[in-house]
Amino acid sequence: MRAKLIVADSSRNSDLLWATRFYAPDPFVFAEIDGARFMAANALEIERAKKESRECEVLLWDDLVPKPPVSLSALAIALLRKLEASSCIVAPDFPAGIYQKLKDEGIEVELAQGVLFPARAVKRPDELEDIEHAQRACEAGFEKVLAMLAEAKIEGDRVMLGGETLTSEMLRRAFELECVARDCTCDATIIASGDQAADPHCLGFGPIAPNSLIVCDMFPRSKKRWYWSDMTRTVVKGKADMQARWLYGVVHEAQERALEMVRPGLDAEGIDAWIRAFFESKGYTTGAKDGVMQGFIHGTGHGVGLDIHEWPRVSKVKDQILEPGNVITIEPGLYYLGIGGVRVEDTVLVTEDGAKNLAHPPKTYLEIP
Amino acid sequence: MRAKLIVADSSRNSDLLWATRFYAPDPFVFAEIDGARFMAANALEIERAKKESRECEVLLWDDLVPKPPVSLSALAIALLRKLEASSCIVAPDFPAGIYQKLKDEGIEVELAQGVLFPARAVKRPDELEDIEHAQRACEAGFEKVLAMLAEAKIEGDRVMLGGETLTSEMLRRAFELECVARDCTCDATIIASGDQAADPHCLGFGPIAPNSLIVCDMFPRSKKRWYWSDMTRTVVKGKADMQARWLYGVVHEAQERALEMVRPGLDAEGIDAWIRAFFESKGYTTGAKDGVMQGFIHGTGHGVGLDIHEWPRVSKVKDQILEPGNVITIEPGLYYLGIGGVRVEDTVLVTEDGAKNLAHPPKTYLEIP
Numbered sequence: 001m002r003a004k005l006i007v008a009d010s011s012r013n014s015d016l017l018w019a020t021r022f023y024a025p026d027p028f029v030f031a032e033i034d035g036a037r038f039m040a041a042n043a044l045e046i047e048r049a050k051k052e053s054r055e056c057e058v059l060l061w062d063d064l065v066p067k068p069p070v071s072l073s074a075l076a077i078a079l080l081r082k083l084e085a086s087s088c089i090v091a092p093d094f095p096a097g098i099y100q101k102l103k104d105e106g107i108e109v110e111l112a113q114g115v116l117f118p119a120r121a122v123k124r125p126d127e128l129e130d131i132e133h134a135q136r137a138c139e140a141g142f143e144k145v146l147a148m149l150a151e152a153k154i155e156g157d158r159v160m161l162g163g164e165t166l167t168s169e170m171l172r173r174a175f176e177l178e179c180v181a182r183d184c185t186c187d188a189t190i191i192a193s194g195d196q197a198a199d200p201h202c203l204g205f206g207p208i209a210p211n212s213l214i215v216c217d218m219f220p221r222s223k224k225r226w227y228w229s230d231m232t233r234t235v236v237k238g239k240a241d242m243q244a245r246w247l248y249g250v251v252h253e254a255q256e257r258a259l260e261m262v263r264p265g266l267d268a269e270g271i272d273a274w275i276r277a278f279f280e281s282k283g284y285t286t287g288a289k290d291g292v293m294q295g296f297i298h299g300t301g302h303g304v305g306l307d308i309h310e311w312p313r314v315s316k317v318k319d320q321i322l323e324p325g326n327v328i329t330i331e332p333g334l335y336y337l338g339i340g341g342v343r344v345e346d347t348v349l350v351t352e353d354g355a356k357n358l359a360h361p362p363k364t365y366l367e368i369p
Numbered sequence: 370m371r372a373k374l375i376v377a378d379s380s381r382n383s384d385l386l387w388a389t390r391f392y393a394p395d396p397f398v399f400a401e402i403d404g405a406r407f408m409a410a411n412a413l414e415i416e417r418a419k420k421e422s423r424e425c426e427v428l429l430w431d432d433l434v435p436k437p438p439v440s441l442s443a444l445a446i447a448l449l450r451k452l453e454a455s456s457c458i459v460a461p462d463f464p465a466g467i468y469q470k471l472k473d474e475g476i477e478v479e480l481a482q483g484v485l486f487p488a489r490a491v492k493r494p495d496e497l498e499d500i501e502h503a504q505r506a507c508e509a510g511f512e513k514v515l516a517m518l519a520e521a522k523i524e525g526d527r528v529m530l531g532g533e534t535l536t537s538e539m540l541r542r543a544f545e546l547e548c549v550a551r552d553c554t555c556d557a558t559i560i561a562s563g564d565q566a567a568d569p570h571c572l573g574f575g576p577i578a579p580n581s582l583i584v585c586d587m588f589p590r591s592k593k594r595w596y597w598s599d600m601t602r603t604v605v606k607g608k609a610d611m612q613a614r615w616l617y618g619v620v621h622e623a624q625e626r627a628l629e630m631v632r633p634g635l636d637a638e639g640i641d642a643w644i645r646a647f648f649e650s651k652g653y654t655t656g657a658k659d660g661v662m663q664g665f666i667h668g669t670g671h672g673v674g675l676d677i678h679e680w681p682r683v684s685k686v687k688d689q690i691l692e693p694g695n696v697i698t699i700e701p702g703l704y705y706l707g708i709g710g711v712r713v714e715d716t717v718l719v720t721e722d723g724a725k726n727l728a729h730p731p732k733t734y735l736e737i738p
Contacts, residue, residue: 011556011557012381023557024570025556025557025570025677025678026678043662043666043667044569044570044662044666044667045570046662047568047661047662048568048570048571051568060662068685069685069686069687090465091466092464092465092466092467093464093465093466094464094465094466095461095462095463095464095465096459096461096462096463096464096465096468096478096480097460097462097463097480098461099465099468099469100468100480109465111465111466111469169552173549173550173552176549176554177546177549177550180542180546180549180555181542181546183538183542185545185554185555185556186549186554187380187394187554188380188392188394188592199416199417199420200413201393201394201413201414201417202417223557292416293412293413293415293416293429297412297413298412298413308394309394309395316437316438317438318438
């Protein structure tokens, strides 16, 4: 009988977190064989693992490998032997050091060609509930950002709030405080204006540019069950010029039309290809200009769950057939130096006959006077 | 010439974050050869990588592997060939899928026996500054926790604050809000009382127990350069019984004496062994009691940096010779059902002739009336 094997820490390895529902900062060993799940925990974690893990038999390290120092590879080998596994299959991100030790020990190790747990891509109700919890926190945080932008006043080339120059950092902090108050954590919230908005993953720093596109890419993670949500809105404080407005219109239209395409049975790669063609047809080309990559320089979207970027992909990667229960983002964007950037993103659930948008905030072009 | 090779995302792989100083949520390819560093980024990240990475030549994926779809293993192979590397060395956590593909391609891949970048354990001034930034945030958050406990009143078996039952969740949220306001993020802050405190990594949930040990293990991560700090204090709201006070006294004494031992040239394993013997000598034994692991059921400490748990270890692992510039925790603890838990932890810098404690809050037994 072949076992699925994971050796990792579940704060960084989401397969392991998904399979055990046990969040821990240090590596442990997991195996699934014939539908039964086992994990080996150390003395520090064993009692918590017994209480908090789900559908998992918990074994103590010392019972598997009695003599210290205990290595993770020795534990993995001992667990496979105890379970009488004849071979094992591991994910491509399995640690090479342990992979080699298993092989040296004569254990047959197969590398999974795709994902180790395809079921991770189809969300259970409790997983969806947690994604929606993160999404509500995201929306509360974004409301705070909008309120600050509404209260602020433009003075020359600055946006002023309460006697201070309003910065990306101030808006990011306000957003994140709302999320933390709702038991979420935030990684690298993007609030970027001016030419910073033309670099899709630039976090944004310093003064908010008035009359300019402000990309707000917000992705809190719920601390209840560690699921993410992901939303981007692009707004303007003041009035942006016609080029910015056109850019917004094209991205917004692409996003709405892509949302309408989402349905089970579709290869998500087709959505990405359609958006690429749509942007080209409107004259918005992609490639290096003046030595800088510009245009639609990222994929259309990605699965969202315990990883912020997971399967299925909505990109150039083929064979991403959508199923009911998938949660994906649709987030086209266009980026040009001198104009700035626009990205519009929702997290949506694939349903039996289409999609349900989990994000509520409106997406019409938003100038905040 | 042999290259050091990493394929990972730097939001999860701290070797990569350390080598490039470039924080990104998706995998990219890095190689160091003869002291020169190179990374391959995609169109989405290339401009940001050029601006934000340090001491690293940035190449575009498309220039290395012109035909899509581009795989990470193809990129790694192309980068090694471009750099004319005759072989490569990877960390034990290198992804097995790519490791196997490199070998299949005939590339000689060595698995590092220890760490890939020993220099990571000796902190530069800018790294120390960021650890201290996180530590100051931690202290501000802890002050908030203490203020809430001071303001609260004991009513029967509850601790009440502002008409509500005070909970672990409320204290945790207050702590984390202070940290976020200081540009830090928090992972899994522990505020655990009663028997929850007897389980060292139990986050704590529900009502705070009065007249009971409350373990507060707080480890914010600075978002400036992504360094952590780590501090634990154990306090009591009200008055705990004599057993709890004794437990505190023994752990506190162990921690202070361990701090005095820290100096360059010492094998940190010796500190851990000393504490184990000290606890035993005081009658505090370790092992399963009533089917539950109790006593000193974790290591004495760990390095702190871009990872919350890194080298050097202060545990049963041998050959952890301390050097000036190491940043480590000293955090003995004792855990017994019926009494609860005590852990006292500081993050300290190893100096030329001893150690500098980076944590300021006092550690005398703290009953909050």
